[in-house]
Structures are given as C-alpha cells and as structure tokens.
Amino acid sequence: MAVARRDRVAGLGIDLEPAAAIEPDLRRYVCTKRELAGLARRPELPLGVAARLLFSAKEAVYKCLYPLLAVPLAYEDLEIVPDVARARFAVRFGPAVAELRSYETALRGRCRVLAEWIVTGVTLDGEPT
Secondary structure, eight states: OOOOOTTTEEEEEEEEEESOOOOHHHHHHHSOHHHHHHHHTOTTSOHHHHHHHHHHHHHHHHHHHHHHHOOOOOGGGEEEEEEGGGTEEEEEEOGGGGGGGGGGGGEEEEEEEOSSEEEEEEEEESOOO
C-alpha cells in the first residue's frame, strides 16, 4: 500500500519486477524500436535488464493513470526515457493516445535497480480533473 497527499498527488503507480533480463521476443513486444535503440546506446544496464526496467515503468504509469482516466494503454502507446544515473524517467505518449500528452510534464517517474529487484514509481502532480 502507498499513500500520498491528495493536494499534491493526483495519481500514484508502483511496480516491482525481478532484476532479470527479458527475453528478446518479449523486449520487442513491450519496448518500441526507439526505446530499444536508446537502450543499446546506453550501457548503464545490460539490454535485457534495461528492457525490464522500461516494462516496469510502463506498468507503473498504467497503474497511475488508469484509475483516473480509464484509458487503456498498450505498451506501444508510451515511451519511457530512463535516466538510471539520476534514478528517474520521463514519459512520452504516442499518437494513439495523443490526448494524454498534456500529462507528460505532470508525471514524475522514479526508478531504482537493486541487487534483485527493479522498483519503479510514478506520481501525477496535482488534483484530478
């Protein structure tokens, strides 16, 4: 369970995944081509573990937004831009859910890769409309 002040946080999503690599076929399912290309250029984590971090971040975003907006999101509907060194990530919405782009700057993503776990969390600033 997680709690936050309603006047500061409109939505909250948390996900926990094992810090293990995702198989290549599953990577192509949960990550966009642009995300995979970005991960290949960033050697902070092995590619399979980095892909699992993106999967976890997308799950956290879904858990944050779906209760508020009831908009189903597919993995290809959003892109995660990780900054592992700063333990955060940004979210970008694709054309299929362009109406959500106004939420991009209000979402605050955090991520941490521990010895055995990947932990991600997202908050949505402010009160829901």
